Amino acid sequence: MRFTVKHDIKGRIRIHLTRGRLSVRQADLFSFYLTSLPQVTAAKVYERIGDAAITYTGSKEDLIAEILRFSFDDEELNEIVPVTSTRELNQEFQEKLVTKCLTRCLTKIFLPAPVRAVWTAIQSVPFVIKGIRKLAGRKLEVEVLDATAITVSMLRCDFNTAGSVMFLLGIGELLEDWTHKKSVSDLAGSMSLNIERVWQKTEDGEVLVPISDIKEGDLVSVRVGSVIPLDGIVDSGEAMVNQASMTGESEPVRKENGMYVYAGTAVEEGNLIVRVKKAAGSTRFERIVKMIEESEKLKSSLETKASGLADALVPWSLGGTIVTYLLTRNVTKAISILMVDFSCALKLAMPLSVLSAMREASSYKMTVKGGSFMEAVAEADTIVFDKTGTLTKAQPMVADVVTFEGRDRSEMLRIAACLEEHFPHSMANAVVAASRERGLVHEEMHSKVDYIVAHGIASHIGEDKVVIGSYHFVFEDEQCVVPEGEEEKFEALPAEYSHLYLAIAGRLAAVICIEDPLRPEAPEVMKELRKLGIKKIVMMTGDSERTARAIAARVGVDEHHSEVLPEDKANFVEAEKNAGHKVIMVGDGINDSPALSAANVGIAISEGAEIAREIADITISEDAMFQLVTLKAISNALMRRVHRNYRFVISFNFGLIILGVMGVLAPATSALLHNTSTLCISMHSMTNLLKDEEKKH
Structure with missing residues (x-):
């Protein structure tokens, strides 16, 4: 990769590729490569001029070396990045928008009035057909109102008004379609571009490999x-x-x-x-796009209510037109009502607001699987946290390995890692990482591994049964015992750590002490969530009461529950919902899945267990607890925007109707103001909800 540096300040660099203009595919590949580099915090690729603006941390020389290694022919990169592109989608809709605006201007300026009338009549056919179809289906919906307004304008030979109505309706539909497809594409991209590793079964056993190798x-x-x-x-x-x-x-x-x-x-x-x-590749991306588009979860009740209200107002608009004509015998005043309807703005602005909010959340590296979940976050008053990997850091560390019966510490850690690597969770990852750091490589020496959710793992090494997990699992369920004469050693285990018990052939072999440090930002996050409307914060954990009480006091939660099972978490969530609360559940492990599913909104840590991410409605990044605050802030702002939109649409359009009936505004002027206001409120609904000063960390 050859390039020149155009601009360089500390932490930010702009480069120009010597090959010049990039194709959409090349820009997507380069953009994905840049953002995947650990030192890059943000990158934007400009395909038309062949530039890239990069914000980074660390050494500039290291960044340049990484960029020099990039190749458009990288097979692994081409496998991972979907062929479908948001960049290509933007270009397509930009061209459509420009074409529509240019066509409108040119026809108004250069076409003679008779030709323009014919052109307008031809354009009206699709709108009229839609209206007739709705009537044939005995439905008085927005399409009927649009068709009536256009038809009446043309019967009065007011082709300019008819053309303006159709032009603004077309622009609105185009913007809605654009925002919808982009939001879906961004969402699908965030769900499909995760670089995963899988267990490949070979003749030599199971090997962990990148998904792109499959x-x-x-x-x-x-x-x-x-x-x-x-x-x-x-x-x-x-x-x-x-x-x-x-x-x-x-x-x-x-x-x-x-x-x-x-x-x-x-x-x-x-x-x-x-x-x-x-x-892997674009096939998976396309399936996820289809899944999202077909999912009713994408629709929030706000959108459903807006659509229903819009259709419900159509008969009133038609009725008002007829009543006004009967009372005044003035066609112009009657048509002024017909030219102004509440439906367009209601049906357009609400979905755009919701989809734009989802897109904004994705810019903070949060994946929201449907608009209804943002609405539920805004309404939530209770939040339940799993402790490990959520309130505490997702990367706990092995602090010590205490062995029994004179067993070798390294050997016990090696066995534990061999079992735990099959079922990744924050504590399991800590054991595997500690084994790797000590150079304790291993071959699969055990038989089939069974995972008992929220308890532990069981397998066999030779004739001996091996179990690893919680105190309850090892000593109560599996009836393992502490070796004779080592009870004092067991009682003296350090209380400040979480404990993972390893037993072989029914006897305790080792206790792995896990340091589970609290996230330093956790107390501040609790305060900010309360400011944003959360009234009850709960922590649930499988740890002992002693550990749970200490963490709860430091975090500042309202209540805590210790030694809980997955069904206990789910039951607690259901009980809170039955008491009339809207509940958010935040977790990262397999044992959190029932509660994530039961909550009004399930939020999973993106680096946690795969099933938790799959079941959850929203995912956030690890080491980014303030994303919860940002999510709540965006959701609250979305609700405020929606209510403002409702008030504006109703009051502004009602005002236009009154002025039209009074004869102050001509029908063409009413139509222009109505459609312009619809366009303006729709454009505003596509803007970000959070101002710079409101952004959280």
Whole structure:
């Protein structure tokens, strides 16, 4: 990659590629590459001039070295980045918008009046047909009002008004379509561009590899709590698979040998070996786009209410037109009502507000799967946090390994890592990381691994059963015991750490002490959430009461619950909902999935368990707790904007009707003001909700 530096200040650089103008595909590849670099905080690629503006941290020399390594022919990059492009979508709609505006101006300036009348009549045909179809279906909806206004204007030979009405309606539809498709595309992109690793089954066992290495016909292993990464056929195993995001089925579906499974669906119980039918790339992106577009979750009740109100007002507008004519016998005054309807602005501004809010949330690296969830966040008064990986850092560390019966510390850590790496969670990741840091490589030495949600893992090494997990799982469920004579050592385990118990052949072999540091921003986040309307903050954890009480006091939550199981979290959420509260659940693990599903809004940490991300309605980044504050602020601002839009649409258009009936405004002027106001409020609805001073960290 050859380039020149055009501008350079500390933390920001602008470069010009010597190849000049880029294609849309090349710009997408380069943009994705830049944003994936760890030192890059923001990057924008300008394809028409071949420039890129990059904001970064760290060494400029290191950044330049990374850029020099970039290649448009990188096969892995081309596999990951979808062919479908938001950049291409923007170009397409910009061209449509410019074409429509130029056509309108040129026809008004250069076409003679008779020709312009014919041109307007031709343009009116689609609008009239839509209106007739609605009437034929016995529906008095907005299309009927539009068709009537256009038809009456043309019958009065007021072709200029008819043309203006159709032009502004067309602009509004174009902007709505543009914003909708861009929002869906951005959302799908954030869901499909995650670089994942999968367990590939080979002759030598299972190997963790990047998803881009997987080709059609390869075998991948999918265990409980994981999301099926690619479409395929079950080669062996059986499982209950949650397909709600793909098919809308509320209950998990049983999958066994020979059955088809879809990428993006989650394994709730069991294990599968899947033979891949479709590799990663644009196919997955396109399916996610289709899934989002077909999902009713995309619609908030605000949009449904606005659409229903718009259609409900149509008969009143038609009735008002008729009554005005009967009372005044003045066609002009009657038509002034017909030219002004509440429907256009209501049907256009509300969806644009919701979709723009979703797009704004995505700019803060939050993925919102539907407009209804932003509405629910705004209405929420209760928030429930899982502790580990949410209120505490998602990257806990192994502080110590306490062994029993003279066992080797490194060997015990190696066994623990061998088991835990199959079911990633923040504590499991800590064990695997500690093993890797100490150079404790291993081969798979155990048999089939079983995961017991919120408890632990069980397997066999040779003839010995090995279990690792919570105190309840190891000592109460599995009836393991502390070796004789080492009870004092067990009682002296450091209380400031979380404990992971490893037992072999029914006897405690080691206790892995996990340091689980509190996120320093957590107390401040609690304060900000209260300012934004959250009245009750709850922490739930599987840890002991001692640990839970200490963390709760430092964070500043209203209440805490310790030693809870997944069903306890879900039951608590259901109880709060039954008490009339709107509940947000925040979690990152497999054991949080039932509660995430039960809450009005489930928010998962994007680096957490795959099934939690799949079930959740919104995902946020780890080490970014203030995203919760930003999300709540955007959602609250969305509701304020929607209510302002309602008030403005009703009052402004009612004012136009009054002025029209009084004869102050001509029908053409009323139509122009009405459509211009609709366009203005729609454009305003597409702007960001948060001002710079309101942005949170």
